[in-house]
Amino acid sequence: MEGAVLAQGLTKRYGRNLAVDGIDLVLREGEIVGLLGPNGAGKTTTVGMLTGLLRPTAGRVRICGHDPEREPIVVKRLIGYVPDEPYLYEKLTGREFVTLMAELYRVRGPVAAMVDELLERFGLREVADSQIGSYSRGMREKVALCGQLVHQPQVLFLDEPTVGLDPRSARLLKDTLRAMADEGRTVLICTHILEMAEQICDRVAILDRGRIVAQGSLEELRDAARAGEDATLEDVFLRLTQEAEGVPEA
Numbered sequence: 001m002e003g004a005v006l007a008q009g010l011t012k013r014y015g016r017n018l019a020v021d022g023i024d025l026v027l028r029e030g031e032i033v034g035l036l037g038p039n040g041a042g043k044t045t046t047v048g049m050l051t052g053l054l055r056p057t058a059g060r061v062r063i064c065g066h067d068p069e070r071e072p073i074v075v076k077r078l079i080g081y082v083p084d085e086p087y088l089y090e091k092l093t094g095r096e097f098v099t100l101m102a103e104l105y106r107v108r109g110p111v112a113a114m115v116d117e118l119l120e121r122f123g124l125r126e127v128a129d130s131q132i133g134s135y136s137r138g139m140r141e142k143v144a145l146c147g148q149l150v151h152q153p154q155v156l157f158l159d160e161p162t163v164g165l166d167p168r169s170a171r172l173l174k175d176t177l178r179a180m181a182d183e184g185r186t187v188l189i190c191t192h193i194l195e196m197a198e199q200i201c202d203r204v205a206i207l208d209r210g211r212i213v214a215q216g217s218l219e220e221l222r223d224a225a226r227a228g229e230d231a232t233l234e235d236v237f238l239r240l241t242q243e244a245e246g247v248p249e250a
């Protein structure tokens with residue numbers, strides 16, 4: 001079963017630095033998966049390869065059965081990707097930007113109404129006709145997200161999605177992602193915010209120095225880390241990443 005996202009032996013080497021070291025990952029339809037790991041663990045590099053933006057040194061990627069290297073257009077239509085610092089056109093208004101994204105993705109149907117609905121949902125109606133250059137950090141994140149939701153991607157990749165969001169917007173994002181998953185879509189979230197992963201992810205994979213050191217539901221990770229029932233994801237995360245670094249337990 002290939003799932004919505006498949007990585008097999010996925011590897012990226014930068015010179016002598018093995019940034020991603022042969023990881024295997026399967027994401028199924030309808031699940032929200034968190035990719036967690038300390039700084040420099042290889043999360044962004046992994047997502048770069050899954051989205052076809054970075055060429056793997058070795059290994060195989062499939063998105064809904066398609067190869068991002070051989071079928072880049074097909075794969076780009078299927079996915080959405082919001083990087084941690086999205087590239088935005090400062091001179092465009094929010095409405096123009098999301099409309100442009102809809103056009104690039106050849107969205108059919110009532111595009112203007114779809115764009116309005118997204119901007120409204122993310123509380124951007126009042127700034128919809130202002131230039132993105134004047135937006136706050138959170139507004140920029142939200143408009144970038146709208147630009148990647150307008151074509152209703154089958155798989156959505158988000159890098160550090162809630163960093164600039166206020167609690168209401170973070171909640172809205174979580175509800176939106178859950179609704180997507182309920183429709184059978186797949187979401188991969190790279191995050192440092194363990195609370196967010198705990199609240200929203202069906203499953204997490206913990207990446208450390210380019211390797212997946214554990215993956216599963218929070219309960220499964222608690223078992224893997226031999227942590228007690230009341231252990232938080234933070235406890236589990238610290239224990240697993242410390243073990244991988246050979247740091248003795250306190």
Ligand SMILES: Nc1ncnc2c1ncn2[C@@H]1O[C@H](COP(=O)(O)OP(=O)(O)OP(=O)(O)O)[C@@H](O)[C@H]1O
Nearest residue numbers: 014017018019037038039040041042043044045046
């Ligand atoms: N373009 C590049 N050239 C050389 N090395 C790189 C490049 N991009 C990433 N790396 C290295 O690859 C490793 C993984 O980096 P990556 O950005 O994927 O980590 P990350 O888990 O996303 O980190 P963070 O949480 O800090 O964003 C790091 O050692 C980094 O220095």
